[in-house]
Amino acid sequence: MKRIWFLLRVATINVVVLVALVAGIEAYFRATASPANLDPGGNMIWQRFHPYVMFHSLPTVYTSWVDRYTGENIAANVTTNALGFRDAREFSTTETYEKSPDERVVLFTGGSTAWGVGASGDDKTVASRLEAYLNEAQDEVTYTVVNMAMGSWIAYQQFIGLDLWGRQFDPDWVVVLDGANDATVVCASSQGVGNPMYTAVMRAYVDGYLGTQLQPPFYRGWFENELIRHSAAYRELTGKKVVPNTLQIDEAKSDAFLQRVAIEPLEARESFSHTAFYIKSQRAVADLFDGTKTLFAFQPFPNPSDLEFPWTAPGVENPAIVQRDHMEQVDIGIKALPDGLRCGQEAFQTQPVVYYQKVLLATALAELVEDLRVKGKAAYYINTGPWFPADADGRKAHFIDAVHLKDSGMDIVARGLAEQVLEADGF
Secondary structure (H helix, E strand, O other): OHHHHHHHHHHHHHHHHHHHHHHHHHHHHHHHOOHHHHOOOOOOOOEEEEOOOEEEEOOOOEEEEEOOOOOOEEEEEEOOOOOOOOOOOOOOOOOOOOOOOOEEEEEEEEOHHHHOOOOOEHHHOHHHHHHHHHHHOOOOOEEEEEEOOOOOOOHHHHHHHHHHHHHHHOOOEEEEEEOHHHHHOOOOOOOOOOOOOOHHHHHHHHHHHHOOOOOOOOOOOHHHHHHHHHOHHHHHHHOOOOOOOOOOEOOOOOOOOHHHHEOOOOEHHHHHHHHHHHHHHHHHHHOOOOOOEEEEEEOOOOOOHHHHOHHHOOOOOOHHHHHHHHHHHHHHHHHOOOOOOEOOHHHHHHOOHHHHHHHHHHHHHHHHHHHHHHOOOOEEEEEOHHHOOOOHHHHHOOEOOOOOEOHHHHHHHHHHHHHHHHHHOOO
């Protein structure tokens, strides 16, 4: 009997010591760990799921950008509405915006460049500067520019966004500034033709949890999932099914974010059919509102424009001939891509796939606008690249990276777009 009490005493002491050790460890981490880890908040790509458009930016405040060319931190004071749009108005799918008799509404859309990544303040974005230029140039009407651009969106998401939230404004104009996302998402990020960014990771999670389960688990740790996979007894006793991992990862990319390395397998040559999807999306934008004028602007890039669009360079005597010859070289280049080259980081780093995508998208967009005008649509096209300095250093001074603009670059684009709108409106 004494031995039993002795063993119980030893066991009790060990349990107390173990509990004390665990409590001490927990107390330490509670005192030192960041409280933010308890808040699920958003992820590191600033996106949140939303029906129809797949995702939108988190409604939050952004305080700085990084100039990738100079290493400079650019202070910023950026706010968004509840849906993550960089606009002070709250958007609704059911309410109606009350326009004044002399008001003309411009819906402005695009990706992160149009949204305003790189702009130091909400008054420095292309949308805000466009509104200022439109109203400073005349006093007959009041232009209201609504910023409906969203980071990472491709053209078809822009179309859906305009349909969901743009109708409330009864727009007079739709101004589109895009090109980068449709040129990179399909192959450089290997999300597939017609697919938005993050398609691969969303598909793996949705199919894994919802597509294979009658009662999909909300919580499922790796250990339990492996136990379900290997233990027939556990499966029978719990009635649970394994969650399959269908993620395919771009092994050549070192980015730590799963959203950016999950891919949809695609051969590089197949990716160029995305041009047709891009044009389908832009045609849908042009047909969305009755009596609305549409300006399609292909966004600028820090590379001198005469490298990608030499027919737009100043002083070219026969732009049509230069364009024809250049497009022939692009076609030759596409056909010369290595057999079996897969989309993803390898194609992005070793082959000019994005360059070809941009040229195809821009030229197809110009042709679309010509077709729309023949059919009586009030549609306009401009490639904004030639608005920037021709030399590489002077050009990069207006950019913070390969896609996004500084305040000065935003202003250049806004001023040029305003001139196009005012001319079309007869001012």
